[in-house]
Structures are given as structure tokens and as C-alpha cells.
Amino acid sequence: MTRPLARPLARLLALSALSLLLAAPARAEPPPASAFFNNARYSAAKLSPSGRHLAMRARGQLGRDALLVVTLADKSAKMVAQFSNIDIDDFEWVNDNRLVYDTRDSRSAPGDWTHAPGLFAVNRDGGGFLQLVDRGYDRPAETGTHIRTAMMPWNTYLLGQEGAQDSDSVYVYQPERRAGERRGIALFKLNTLTARAQGVPRPANMQRVVLDAQGEPRVATSSAGGTAAVHYRDPDSGAWRKLRDFPAYGDAPGAFSPVGLGTDGMLYVSTSAGTDRAVVRTYDVATNTLGDKPLIELGEYDFSGRLVTGGGRILGVRLLTDARSTHWWNADMRALQEKVDSLLPGTVNQISVARRPETPAVLITSWSDRQPPVYVLYDRESGALTKLGEAHPEIKPDAMGERELIHYTARDGMRIPAWLTLPPGGAGKKLPLVVLVHGGPYMRGGEWKWDADSQFLATRGYAVLEPEFRGGTGFGTRHFRAGWKQWGLAMQDDLADGARAMVARGVADGGRICIAGASYGGYAALMGLVKDPDLFKCAVNWVGVTDINLLYTGTWQIESDLPEAWKQYGMPQLIGDPVADAAQFKATSPLEQAARVRQPVLMAYGNQDARVPLAHGQRFHDAVKAHNAQAELVVYDGEGHGWTLEKNRVDFWTRVEKFLGRHIGPQAKSE
Template sequence: MPAVRPSLPHSRALHVCALLVCALAAPAFAAEPAAPAPPPLAAFFDNAVFSAAELSPNGKFLAVRFSSDNKRDRLIVIDLASNATTVVAQFDDRDVNTFQWVNNERLVLDSTDKRIGLGDMVHGPGLFAVNRDGSNFRQLVHLTWAAFKQRSVTRITLPPDHYLVRQTGAQASDEVYLTNPKRDGVRENGDIKYVNLIRLNTVTGRAETVARPGPALSWLLDHKGQPRLCVTLENNLETIWYLDPSSNEWRTLASFDRYAGGKDAFTPLAFGPDGTLYVTSNAGKDKLALHTFDLASKRISAEPLVSLTDYDFKGQLVTSGEKLLGARYLSDAQATVWFDSKMKTLQASIDAALPSTVNLITPAARPDSPWVLVQSYSDQQPEYYALYNIQTGKFTGVGSTRERIVPDQMATQELVRLTARDGLALPAWLTLPHPAGPGKGQRKNLPMVVLVHGGPYLRGSEWGWSAEGQFLASRGYAVLQPEFRGSTGFGDKHYKAGWKQWGLKMQDDIADATRWAIAQGIADPKRICIAGASYGGYATLMGLVNDPALYKCGINWAGVTDIKLLYTGHWSATSDASSAYLKYGAPTLIGDPDKDAAQLRATSPLLQAARITQPLLMAYGGADRRVPLYHGQKFYDAVKAGNPEVEWVVYQEEGHGWSLPKNRIDFWGRVEKFLGRHIGTP
């Protein structure tokens, strides 16, 4: 099937209505006049008032997660026939987090506390169930071990280490599935030995463990919501098992190296309504594509169902009733290829009505519903949800995830392609300030921030609105986000070209992208700052080391400062990297601590801290287990001796990134002042 590419809007983005509190109303699409001053920090980095919506299986009700007046996030159900709203779940001391419909009458939800950071959390997410009218509310999973040990014998509950599976199945019973990871106990939150799958009745609380074929890592339910696939991991060997309905016995489908992959490697995606298994695989080619998998012959289909010219397939199936309607995927932006002719026609009608945005359609699980949920966005428009009535052709607004953002004031983003010094094609995301913003219409010779993504073995960005890029652009900076080699989503060659290239060719790619922006006249060569978190923080430090003439300053938050520290750790903290990854994955992708010791020393920012003399802003989380605080502290102690312009901040309660609005606002306020001092003026 040929690639289907979304029609990306370049005209003024839709200005949507404010979130409705008590009832739904039609969205107002008129643009507001541009504000004389850039939006405040809170508009970008505060928690969203509206954050999620999901149709009931029959499409007659809408569940919404919403907060108002600085209160906790609550779960609201709206009757679409009458517009009547009911608050079905709320807590005094916690926020509703994820939720999903169990069936047409019942929902299940877990919780979080958005007012505290990771380091202060003493509760787990728990699990609760409630009817759509607010009745029959009950706790299914405890929040703490202490509470679980004191539970009443008349009330069946599970301990805190049980987590909701986000696979809905048929949604025709009172049951859902949970995962229950079992750890080795060597250290707190130690390595996962295996993951149990638990079938749970949300009315009675009765639970049953599904028999597993080995040390399970993950599970996949079929379209009816029955366990059908299990992925096990022993050392580096990943095995995929199929529970054959004819024998009710597990049998193997494939085994391969989890980290190195191979020609026959694949990733299970979903089961279709007819029992067909859909997988993603490159089948020996460069790009991942969507294939079917023959369960009898244990072979991947020769021809893909969906393949993309420039991107790996990453997405999900879209079904309704017993029919496969299409597949959602990510190219430069999100899009859907529809196999169903009626859905193709519906997509065309909605796109004609909303021409300035990407419009993602989610139908109800039952095909006779008149409603579909539409999620719209663009590079200037944050995600906005609306209901569309197929019978009347009318939209009903639900809410915007960033209600304080005015699209007309936002920057534009585009995917550019350049060539690295060794000939490798490099995609990069370029965000340019709004013409009416700071700089008074200047689109050339701009101060620029090179924003390096973390991972590094993941895709950095996609076309759409993002808080960080838009905030920097609103302050007058061009923002360049290179998808350097090692980034995923752009083919196997691009991905593997980054293996063992930390501080080497991966770093060269970032520098080549920066020089491209200078050559294009976009960036002022004297006003460029490199910035990033996690691996992006590492790349920031190595950029200052390798290319001191290119980068005027650097911003590193939660960044790795020495590759060997990823392996050796420190007595004061424990990384959350599994021992299997450190033994089998990291040596292949990053470097072997013994065989590649010389390379790791040469590419260690910590060992070269004395070479960094540019202004530097560093920020770390005191409770970070991905890149523990000692990474930052060791580097800060080493660099400050010879560099008087190092700013250092620790958010003690935070983990690997900033979960609290106050810390996001504080950090990006520091970034704004830091950039203003060093590259903000000609």
C-alpha cells in the first residue's frame, strides 16, 4: 500500500473555544487579536485544565479529565443526548490520572498527585472503579503497602504493585487486566524478573493470575480482550509466545536478540477483529512497516500493509465493532490511512471543515454510534478535542489542552533535511519566531537555540505544538532540533549509524546542523546556544568541548556527564537502568566499559570539564534515578574551578525532568534570563 501523507497546514491555525465546564457547546473559531506581549511562562508550562477525553463503547457518553479553580483533576461523564454532566470520581488529596471505560456502564481509573515531585511520592497509583452515574465506587488496588496490610478482610483489594493495562478488548464485561511486575529484591525497585498478568473483576474485586510461558516481559490481548501473546526475556534473548485457542497451550512464534534485532525480528502490534496478528518489522529492509504475521507458518507477510517512504511505521490499528477501519501512524505528523470507504469520506469532510489542522478521528467501539471524537492540532495549535456528529455534520467543542495559548501568536515549524559531513541525510526540526513577536518580523540572522533530544535512541520530535520550542520562539529565538544519527523513526541505517557514536559522529551531526542554519542565514553565528536534557545534556557539554567557537553558551538539565558512570554508579544513588540492559544493550549501543574504555574516556565531559569556559546553566533532580544527581554534582565541582559563569540549580523533589509547574516555570524563567544575557542581544 503506498504511503499516505497528511496534508500539513501552513495557514493560520484554528482558534478554538475555551473548555466547557458543565455542558458542551459549539467551538468559537474566530481568531483573537495578537497580544502585545509574549505569553507568560505559565501559559506554556502550567498543568492543563483539560487533559483527556474518551467515548464510551456505545458512543453515548463522554468521559473527561478536567480541573477548575486550582482544584484536583476529576473524572466527569457527559451524557451526549442530554448534555447532563456527572462528576463520578474526585479525591481531596490526589488527582485522577489514567482512565478507561470497562463497559458502557463502568469505568476504571488510577491516580497521581500533581502537587508533589517524584522524590516526595509515598503512594502508588492505586486503582478504582465506578459506574458512569457515580455509583458503586470501590477501590481495587491500594495506594501503599501499609494500607494494604491493614485492609479489611471483608473488602478484596490488591497490593500497590498492580497497574492497569491500557488494552480495552471487547469492553463487554466487568473485567480488566492488570500487570504485576516481580522484582529481584536486590535493590529498591530492582530488576524485573517477570511480569504477571492479572484478570480483575471491577465489581467483585476478584482477581486471577494468567499462566505465563516463561519470564514474561509484556503481554498482548486479542480483540475480544483475551490474553493471546506473551513476550519473554532471558538475558538478551526475546521470545514471542502465542496462546493457541485450539489447544489453549502456549507455543513459540519467534526468538531473537532484543537489542541487536535481525532480519526476522518483529514487534507485535495488535490483533485484528478476525484474529489476524499485526506486527511491525523492517523484513530485511531499511524502514519498519506494518505487516501481518501468519500464525501457522510463523512468517511475516512478504508485502507490507502500510509502508512509508521516509519513516519507520509507528502507530496503532483503528477498529469499530468487528471491522478493521484503518491504521494511525506517524510520518512528519500524525495521520490515518483508512481501509474503510466511509471513514475515508468522513476524514475528507472533517478535513474540509478544519483545513488548518491535522485531524485524528477516533470512532466509538460500537459502529452504530453517531459520534466520533476528533483530536485536532497544528504547529501553532495545541491539541484540541471536539465531538463530530456523523448524522448532523455538526461539531461540539470539548476542550483545549492549552487554553491560554493563542495560535495566531505562535511560531511555525517545519522539517528540513540536510546532509552530514560523511553524506548521511539528517532530518531536523526548525521553529522560527512569529513575525509579530520579538525581533519585529526578523526571520534571518536570529539568535538560535540548538535543542538536542534525549534518549538518544528514540525520535526527538514531530510536527506539532510543543511547549519548549514554542516558548523559546516566543522570546525571539530560532529553534533547531536535529534528528542526529541514532535517532529512531528514520530507518535502520540512520539508527545503527549512531551505535557507539556518543561524542563522535552523533556530535558531528549536531554541529553540521548548526552550521547549516548559519549557512542558510537563519542563525547569527555569534548568538547560538546548545541545550538539552538527559542525552541532550551530555551532547550540550560535548558540544561546548568539541566546538567551542560554534556555541556561545550551553544549557544542560538532567544530563549524563560521564558514560562510565552509567555502568559503575555511585554509593549515594542507584540508576534505574536494568542489569540486562547494562550487560547486553548498552555495550552494543553506547560502548563497552572495558573494550571501549579509551573511547569512553575521550568522550567524557567530566574528564574534559576544564575545557569548558562558555557560560553554562545546569539543573538536576534530586530524586532522579535515570541520571542520578551525582552526574551533575561531579561535573559542577569539576567545571566551576575554571569557569566563573556556571549557574547550578537542584530541584530536590524532582526526578528525570520537572513534573511540578512551579519548577518548570522556575527553570524556564532561568533559561529565559540566561539566554537574554548571553545571546539575546546583537
């Protein structure tokens, strides 16, 4: 049900006086690391409920991300919110006149953050500024159903759904913690003119809430004691009732996840009940029964997406197969998509419409495997396209490599999807190869879009293979289940089999292959050196697990942020039990097997990482450095589970470029 991707890829067309043509002749020298890993120039855009105005997050004159409002009638723009020492982060329209937003600090690492995101409101003309949520960590958090007139405490966050956009209020939430661990969220309705907040009844241990077409809380999920549940709020009484519960982890026959609610109150859910792939079905809340017939099924892919509404009705569904697209149920929107795609060939063109449109304007976000996002305004009456901004204007599509989804067969016959990104200008033969392993691992890895990591490596002359190895999600229940308790075993074999498949196809030079990844991917990179030393000549591990037992026990320096429920109910099923599987844990632990690692290895960690604490890297480095002089450990002060600071991203990937260049790069000799 997705639009076929145009081949060969076309560049964006030159449109009107502003010119949307972003491609340029390929340069002899690849773009610098800063072009790939700097903060986006434009990073979000949203139409107002009427479609008469548009808000954008963009780099302001003060060098920080600011909030810009464009009046579409005359294309006038006004910076309505900006700070000299903080960035605008998430934002949403409250109504056609008012916006709400929170903040972040892009120039400080997480360990150095001294304030919470806060929450603020402002009118579209820049007036009516009001702080709604305190940014100070020292104020006590309060929850309940009482009414507050002061600022809400720092641990109050925007819900992340657009809501009704027809009043002065929005929904916000506060994480509830007991015994130091998050157990659910409390929900509040917050007036953005008065800062008065009123608690909203919710099920115990609520994890997620879904607003209906009228912007009211209607469906919620909860989780406690290894059991997940879905709840429904009666429109008349306001009382919550449980629809169904099922195991939170592992096998859960009949489980489903809310996708959204229609304007008629119909509940749409994603479920793999009775099938290997997740599909979209209706759910009758009166009888607690799933609809018999799938409304959307995506062949080889699990459904992942959300409903699109506008003009008081459901228009279609956002979804992800190899690429993102929209399945339009509305005939006018289908015709509009075809028109836009003809004007902007070779790109994914995601159309966003106003909630209650009064103008012909729609917002288009366009991207491809070689093009970072571009924000475009389209006038349905005049046919005019106006470029609003580019996320990374330094990136030129013709200087990037092509990315495609391929498949190869693992040693046990399982068909493994994988993303292959090749250097600009063609496939080439016997290229140096980087096997780039995604984290999680119980998640989907990639999609057809511009990816900074893989494109940076491709522009340096490397083929990049990103396997969707077993255990990952998005490709069916069988694919997911095949990875249970397979860390360092069949999951690891999938990576080696992918590398060998690229050698067999003539894409890769079998003597110049490196394996790299972050988090679980970092674990797999180290295990690649242990298990397949003749195949992988080097490894890059950042924020990677080095010992599975450390995920359970924590470390001496900082506590892991893995939830206790995940450790108790999820990890024993999906990863293994520390007692019953002790022998397997030892055999598949890079730390325990460090004496076997003789190849060059580059590692990097943040000293404030609460997911995979620095001790993982320190212990492994201590174990390997005595016999391996080519083991390097880099520590980024203040960073957590990944690199927040632009300078650290640039520094890390510059190190990676030099490391790969020494060991498998175009100038390195094949053994």
C-alpha cells in the same frame, strides 16, 4: 499515506455557538512561562463502548484533575470522581456503565510521594464506587493464579488497553522483581464489581501483552538473557507457544514487533526484515512466517502506530510520519476524515469511534504546530461540531511560531532530518539559535505538533533547531546503526553541522548559538562546549549524563534505574564497552574534559533522579566551577528525571529565558 499538511496553516473555524476559534491577534508581549508549562486543563477524552457517553479528565472545582462523564443525548455532565488531595490519572471504560481509573499527585515531586497510584472503579452516574488496588506501600505484593477477594497490592497497574468493554472485568498487571530488578510482568483479570482477581497464565519474563479483538490476551513479548521473543496464546487450549526469538539489542535479522490483531485473528507486525525501514506485514501464526508484501510502508519513515477497530472490524491504522494521521481501510471512515479535515483545516484531526457505536457521535482531537490539543465532538448525521475542552486555553495559535521538518547534510554526506521552529510572524534573518537535543538517544525526537519547550523559546525570539541525529529511531535502520558507539563523535558532529547549516542559510547568527537538552541531550550540550567552543557560546543541561562510565557504575548517592540486561547486552553495542573503549569514553566525557569548558553553562537536576543521578551534575559542577564562574547548578528537591511539578517547570524555563537572554538573546551582542 498521510494527509498533506495544509499550508499556510489555518486556524480552527468558529463553530456553532461555542466557537472553536482559538486563534487571536498576535500580542506584543509573549505569553508567560506559566501558559506553556502549567498542567493541562483538559488532558484526555474517551467515548463509551456505545458512543452514548463520553468520559473526560479535566480540572475539577477542587483544583485537581477529576473524571467527568458527559451524556451525549442531552449534553449533561457529571463529575463522577474527584479527590481533594490527589488527581485522576489514567482511566478506561469497563463497559457502558462503569469506569476504572488510577491516580497521581501533581502537587508533589516523586521523592515526596507517599502512596501508589491505586485503582478504583465507579459507575457513570457516580455510584458504585469501589477501591480495587491498595495505595499503601507497606502491604506485601502477591502474585500467582489464586483468587483474591481483598484489594490487590499497591504494585498493580491498569494494562492500558481498552479490552472487550462488554463485561465487568479488566486486565491488570504486576511487575515481577528478582534480585531487586524487574524481570517481567504477571497478568490478572480483575472484576470491578467484586474486586476478585484471577491470575492469567503467561510466558516467563513477559514484558508486554497484546489483547485481541475480543479483548483477550493473545500475543506477548518476553526478554531474558539478551534474547527477546514473541509468543502466541492458542484460542482453544489457552496455552502459550513461542513464535520466534531474536537478539534483544543490536542486529536482529527477522525481528518483528506486534502491532495488533484483526477481528479474524490475523496478527499484524512491524518489521524491517529485508528493508531499511520498518513496515507493516501480516504474520501467519500457524506457519510462523511473515507475509511477503508490506501492507503499509511510509517512505522515509519507520512505521510506528496501532490498529483502529470499531463496530467489530478493523477500520484503519494510526501512524506517524512527519505528523500523526490515520490510514483508513474503511471507505466510510475515509470519507468522514475528508469531511472533518475540510471543517477543521490546518490541523491534525484524529478521529476516535466507539467500540460498538449506537450513535452518530465521534470524538475528534485536533492540534497543530501552533495549537495544543482541542477535544471536539462531531455528529455525523447533523454535521454539528461541539467543542468539549482545550488542553492549554492560554495559548493562542497566532502568537506561536511555525514548525517544519527540514533536512541538512552532515559532513560525511548523511542526510539529517531536523525540526525548525521560528519566532512568530515570519522567518527573520540571522536569529539567535538554540540547538535543542532530544534525549534517549535511541528514540525519535519530535513530530509536527505544538511543543512547549520549542514554542516557549521561539516566542522569546529564538530559532530552535531539533536535529534527528544519527542513532535515533524512526528514520530507518541505516540512520539508527550510524549512531552506534558515536556518543561525542559523529552524533555530536550532526548537531554542529546542523547549526552551521542554519548559519549558511541565513537563519541563524553564527555568533549567537547555544546548545541545550535533557538526559542524553544534556550530555550533548556539554560536549558541544568541549568539541565546538567557537560555535556554541553557551549550554543548558538538565538531568544530563556527564560521564558515560557513571551509567555503568552508578554513584555514591542513588542507584541508577538502568536495567542490568541493558547494561550487559545493549550498552556495550550501542554506547561502548568500559574496558575496550576506555580511551574513547575519556575523550568523550564532559567530566573528564571539564577543564576545556569556559563558556556559560546552566545545569539543573532532581535529587531523586534514578536514571541520571544528581552526582552527574555535582561532579561536573565541582570540576568546572574553579575555572568557570559562569557555571550554575540548580537542584530541585524531590524531582526525578524531569520536572513533575508545575512550579518547577515554570522556574526552570524562566531561568533558561534569563540565561539565554544574557548570552545570545536579542539584546546580546554578536561576536
